Amino acid sequence: MCIRDRDRLTNFPELARKVKQVSLNDDSLGYDVRSYNEDGTERFIEVKSTALQKSEKLEFYLSDNELQKAKELSNYWIYRVFDVEDFCEIVMIENPFSPKKLEKIDIKPTNYFVQIKTN
Numbered sequence: 001m002c003i004r005d006r007d008r009l010t011n012f013p014e015l016a017r018k019v020k021q022v023s024l025n026d027d028s029l030g031y032d033v034r035s036y037n038e039d040g041t042e043r044f045i046e047v048k049s050t051a052l053q054k055s056e057k058l059e060f061y062l063s064d065n066e067l068q069k070a071k072e073l074s075n076y077w078i079y080r081v082f083d084v085e086d087f088c089e090i091v092m093i094e095n096p097f098s099p100k101k102l103e104k105i106d107i108k109p110t111n112y113f114v115q116i117k118t119n
Helices: 064-072
Strands: 033-036 042-049 076-082 089-094
Touching: 042 064, 064 076
Parallel strands: 042 076
Antiparallel strands: 033 042, 076 089
16 A cells, blocks of 8 residues: 555554554454544544546445444544555545535445355
């Protein structure tokens, strides 16, 4: 990623050292990075990146598991990363599915899970 969350915690080196990309070991958690806020509380970050430039609307796909975690975890963030190949701009969205923000969000199901018995 063009900027690491550790850079945000430059003034808190003990917290910066604890930042971990958890999706490398377990992609079932519903987020990519476990980071921290300046007060030491955990920050759960789902990263959504695109080569496109920033626009007025933030559009991305979210799995059902990511959506459920976003609703369950109080410090859930989505980092929308634009123009990853060149300039790289990040929009950080705190608790995107909180009641205050739901009026600005349009969620549409786009996939189906199919399970076929073969016996």
